[in-house]
Amino acid sequence: MDSHSFIEFLKLTEKLKTITRHSWTSDKNRMESVAEHSWMVSLLAFLAIDNLKKQKFDKLKVLKMAIIHNIGESLTGDIPTHDQKEGFHKLETEKAAIELITSKLPSTTGKELMSLWAEFEKQETLESKIVEAIDKLEVGFQHNMADLSTWDENDKNYRRN
Numbered sequence: 546m547d548s549h550s551f552i553e554f555l556k557l558t559e560k561l562k563t564i565t566r567h568s569w570t571s572d573k574n575r576m577e578s579v580a581e582h583s584w585m586v587s588l589l590a591f592l593a594i595d596n597l598k599k600q601k602f603d604k605l606k607v608l609k610m611a612i613i614h615n616i617g618e619s620l621t622g623d624i625p626t627h628d629q630k631e632g633f634h635k636l637e638t639e640k641a642a643i644e645l646i647t648s649k650l651p652s653t654t655g656k657e658l659m660s661l662w663a664e665f666e667k668q669e670t671l672e673s674k675i676v677e678a679i680d681k682l683e684v685g686f687q688h689n690m691a692d693l694s695t696w697d698e699n700d701k702n703y704r705r706n
Contacts, residue, residue, distance in 0.1 A: 550649045554646065554649035554650055557619055557620065557645070557646050557649065558616060558619050558646065559619075560619040560620070561578065561579045561580035561583065561616065562578050562579075563578065564579045564580075564618055564622050565578055565579075565623070566578065566582055566623045567623065568582070568684065568687040570690070571690045571691060577687055579615050579619070579623055582615065582683065582684075582687070583611070583612060583613075583614065583615050583616075585686075585687070586611045586676070586679055586680050586683045587608060587611040587612050589611075589682065589683055589686075590608055590676065590679050591608060593675075594607055594608075594675070597675065600671060602672050603672055606661070606672045607672050607676055609657075609661055610661050610672060610673065610676045611676050611679065611680075613661055613662060614662070614665050614676055614680065616643065616646060616658070616662065617638075617639035617640070617642035617643045617646070617662070618639070618642075619642070619646070620642035620645065620646070621635075621639055621642050636666060639662075639666075643658070643662050644659070646658075647659050665677070
């Protein structure tokens with residue numbers, strides 16, 4: 546990878562630190578960034594994977610997927626499900642963002658990142674289901690660590706189908 550492409554990749558993905566999520570941190574004056582969410586999902590995956598012993602799965606793939614599962618949001622932003630407008634195509638929008646991001650990487654690395662993201666989105670493998678479960682768990686943890694004054698009506702009325 547040439548240094549220019551590497552720096553472009555870092556510039557694109559560094560934006561995850563600046564994109565805020567719907568969630569607030571335990572500091573009621575600051576919302577959580579996508580990067581912070583991805584870090585916590587990765588940490589929870591690291592802590593959980595050795596306790597998941599019933600089925601064999603690729604632990605490294607789980608960690609990689611946890612790290613990159615929201616990487617497209619560096620370009621698209623985070624749009625909570627309850628804020629998505631009719632006709633919005635989140636999957637296509639994020640796929641275009643991932644394609645731009647991976648174009649800055651060497652072919653094999655870019656293909657691996659795209660493959661991991663697509664696998665996560667399809668939710669057909671055990672690894673993707675583990676990351677999805679941890680992702681949902683982290684959201685619940687984060688909301689419960691945040692001050693109740695930061696909750697809006699969508700947080701208070703949220704029901705999982």
